[in-house]
Amino acid sequence: MPHLDAAFNYARWLTKSDADAEDVVQDAAVRALRFFSSLRNDDARAWLLTIVRNTWNARFSRVGSADEHMVLDDMKDDRPDGQLDAEALVIQRQTVERVQRAIETLPTDFREVIVLREIEGLSYKEIAAVAGIPIGTVMSRLARARERLLALLGPDLARGGIGDLS
Amino acid sequence: MICPDVERLIDAYSDDELDAAQATGVKAHVATCPTCHQRVAERAALRRLIRGVPYYAAPSRVRRAVVAIRRPARVTPRRLALAATVLLAVSVGTGAVVRTVRARQAATATLAQDVVASHVRALMGAHLFDVRSSDQHTVKPWFQGKLDFSPPVEDLAGLGFPLVGARVDAVGGRPVAALVYQRRQHTINVFIWPAADTVGALADARSFRGFQVRHWTRNAMALWAVSDLNDLELDQFVRALQP
Ligand SMILES: [Zn+2]
Numbered sequence A: 001m002p003h004l005d006a007a008f009n010y011a012r013w014l015t016k017s018d019a020d021a022e023d024v025v026q027d028a029a030v031r032a033l034r035f036f037s038s039l040r041n042d043d044a045r046a047w048l049l050t051i052v053r054n055t056w057n058a059r060f061s062r063v064g065s066a067d068e069h070m071v072l073d074d075m076k077d078d079r080p081d082g083q084l085d086a087e088a089l090v091i092q093r094q095t096v097e098r099v100q101r102a103i104e105t106l107p108t109d110f111r112e113v114i115v116l117r118e119i120e121g122l123s124y125k126e127i128a129a130v131a132g133i134p135i136g137t138v139m140s141r142l143a144r145a146r147e148r149l150l151a152l153l154g155p156d157l158a159r160g161g162i163g164d165l166s
Numbered sequence B: 001m002i003c004p005d006v007e008r009l010i011d012a013y014s015d016d017e018l019d020a021a022q023a024t025g026v027k028a029h030v031a032t033c034p035t036c037h038q039r040v041a042e043r044a045a046l047r048r049l050i051r052g053v054p055y056y057a058a059p060s061r062v063r064r065a066v067v068a069i070r071r072p073a074r075v076t077p078r079r080l081a082l083a084a085t086v087l088l089a090v091s092v093g094t095g096a097v098v099r100t101v102r103a104r105q106a107a108t109a110t111l112a113q114d115v116v117a118s119h120v121r122a123l124m125g126a127h128l129f130d131v132r133s134s135d136q137h138t139v140k141p142w143f144q145g146k147l148d149f150s151p152p153v154e155d156l157a158g159l160g161f162p163l164v165g166a167r168v169d170a171v172g173g174r175p176v177a178a179l180v181y182q183r184r185q186h187t188i189n190v191f192i193w194p195a196a197d198t199v200g201a202l203a204d205a206r207s208f209r210g211f212q213v214r215h216w217t218r219n220a221m222a223l224w225a226v227s228d229l230n231d232l233e234l235d236q237f238v239r240a241l242q243p
Helices: A004-015 A019-037 A041-059 A087-104 A107-117 A126-132 A134-158 B003-014 B019-030 B034-051 B060-068 B075-089 B095-124 B136-142 B231-240
Strands: B163-171 B174-185 B185-193 B202-208 B211-218 B221-227
Touching: A004 A019, A004 A041, A004 A107, A004 B060, A019 A041, A019 B060, A041 A126, A041 B019, A041 B231, A087 A107, A087 A134, A087 B034, A107 A134, A107 B034, A107 B136, A126 A134, A134 B034, B003 B019, B003 B034, B003 B202, B075 B163, B095 B163, B095 B174, B095 B185, B095 B202, B095 B221, B136 B163, B136 B221, B163 B185, B174 B231, B185 B231, B211 B231
Parallel strands: none
Antiparallel strands: B163 B174, B174 B185, B185 B221, B202 B211, B211 B221
C-alpha cells in the first residue's frame, strides 16, 4: 500500500501514541483499500491522510485533551553553566528532543498543519483538503504555529547555526 | 512592499505558495530589510529543526497487518462482462448466466432512475426533511420505528459535507432512509435500504439526467448517492462516507 509511512507518521503525531497510531492506520487502511483503486496517484497521499484524520477524529474525542495546554516550564534549557560546550552530539540529541516536545505541546490544529507542511511537504491546497479547512485557515494556522515554535525554540534556533539570530 | 505586507506573506513565501509577482515583491524587500530577512531565516532554521526530528515510519507489524487486509473485488460493468464471458466459455447452455447479468444491470439502471426521481421530487416538492439536524445522534434514532432497519448515519462536516437532515422516502415502491448532505449550494441525497447481496465495494458510477449517481453496498446495506455536484466532489463524498 503506497504512502503507508506518511499515514503512520501523521497518525503518530495526531495521537502521540504508537499503539493508537497503529489502530488508526489499520482502520484507515481498511477504509482506504475499499476505494484505493479509483484514486489518481497524485491525490492518493492526501486522500489516505484525509481518511487517517477522519478515522482518528471518529475514534478519539478531541475535547478534554488537557495536555495540550500544559505549562512549558520543563522545556526551558536547564543545563548548568559551564556545560554549554559539551559534546556536540549530546546537544544535538537534546535539541531534537526539545523540538519533538515543542511540536507535541502544540494544540492539535496547529500540530497537524506543521506536520503536514514541514514533515510531509504537502501544499496548502492538500493540507486544506486533509484537514477540511479553507486555505486561508491553513495559512493562518501555520503562521501562528510557527510563532509558537519560534518562541519555544529560540535558543535552539540560535545554536542550530543561525549566526544572525543570537 | 513595506514590512506589514511582507510580514503577512512571510509564511506563504517560505512555503513557496505565493504567485510569481508577490514572490518577487517579497524577495526584493527581504534583500534590503534586516527585520524581514531575519523572519525568513527563522522560518528556514525552524524547518531544518523540525525535519531533524525522527520520522515515524510505519512499523513492520502495521505493514503486515495492512497487507493482510483483503482487498474487496471491485465490481465494474467491465468485470461483470468479463465474468459473464468466462462463464460463457466454461459452461454449456450459459444463456441463463448472461441473462442474469443483463437482468441485474437492467435492474440497477431502473433503480438509478428511481433514486434520481426521488432526489428531484424531494428538491422540487420542498419535502427535503422530516428531521432537520446536523447531529448524527439525533438523526439515527429518529429513524427508529419508521423503518424496519437502522441506516448508518454519519456527519461529514469535518470533511466539508455537513449533514443537514433526513427523511423517509420511497424508492422502487419500498420505504428507504434518505440522508441529506450539503456541499456549498449543492444538495446530496443518500438513499439507504437493506441490500440483497453484501458486496462491500463501489459497484456503480453513472450520470443520469444531469445528476451524478453513485451506488455501493456495505454492511448489508445498499447505498445510493445522488447530486448535481460535479463527479470529482461526489466521489470525494462517497470516499468520505466510510464506516
Ligand atoms: Zn521588512
